[in-house]
Amino acid sequence: MVTKNMRPHKNTCIFSILTKQFFQVKIKTFILIISLISLHYNANAYSPKSPILVKYGIYVKKITVDFQNAKFHAEFYWWALFNNDSTITDYSNDDILNFEYANGINCEIGGVKHEIQLVKDLGNNNFYYTGLHQGDFYFSPNFKMYPFDKQKLDIIIENSLIPEEELVFIIDSTSYIKSNQDKNFWGLSNDVLSNNTQESYKIFKTGIIVGNSIYNSNFGDISLPYKSFYGRITTSIFIDRSFLPYIGKLLIPLIIILFLVYFVFYLPTHKIEMSASLTVSALFCATAFQLAISHSLPDIGYIIYVDKIFYSCYALIALSLTQSLITYYLDSSGDEDKKRKAHKLDVIFRYIFPFLFIAAVILFAL
16 A cells, blocks of 8 residues: 555656756756857957958149258149948048148148048948148158259158057059059159159159058047057158259369369469469359258258268369479479479379269269
């Protein structure tokens, strides 16, 4: 009897245990699913956003250089293409177009918005903007090899609102390639290239690079990092001076001045007054010529190539005057041997003088 009464109780226990295990497995599975879903959403919440890619291009229609004031004037069209969903990026199109000309002169902050000439909504949050800029830019001239110097004129565009990790510039190389432009002259109009030979300088290539600028300050905003990077795109125009005009403006006048000095070696040794007059006059002419050339350049704190040529001319003029004094002394002594030495010295300097000038021109150019 006892056995019969215990069988239902045993079955009930087994059923209870199985039910409990079943619900425990279901609860664990449910908790695991909830954890995975939560982990997925947390990963998406903290994953870094993809940066906004701004495809940028430039088309220069005019450029003039003011070497004395270390600036240049440029007129160019620009365009920008980008994809922006403001609900995801938290940036408006105006924020993306907050371009600044990093080396611009008297450029209004946010002035790019006033340059916009055309706006297109290309669909799927793709946008196209284009505009025209006219203004002056600073550049850092290097006159060490003047008048055979080469300069780099930069047009630097930067977005100073959105940091580099959220906005990246891209060169619109596709546009240049499809326009069949020479890669060495990307971004230059036919007008600029056609006027290239009419200026005192000529453009020999261009370059477009993407980089960044570093700001080692949070500008007093404690919510900002103390060091930040902002993307920029730089269009560089490389120029050098036309060689032939400067031969006529620089070398020929110097050669004429030195040619007058060269006559000293053909004058009779006793004509010391004439020799001194020629050398001193040549010295004054060379000095005045150097001052005239210096006025066409900005104030610089280093010696340039043309200065070295003038210093060589001064040294040659001083050397010719010294040689005239020595030959005059030898000739006036009355000694035949010394007279022959004076004549021999004149002949030697007829060769040494031009050789030293040519050597200085070549040596300082290296």
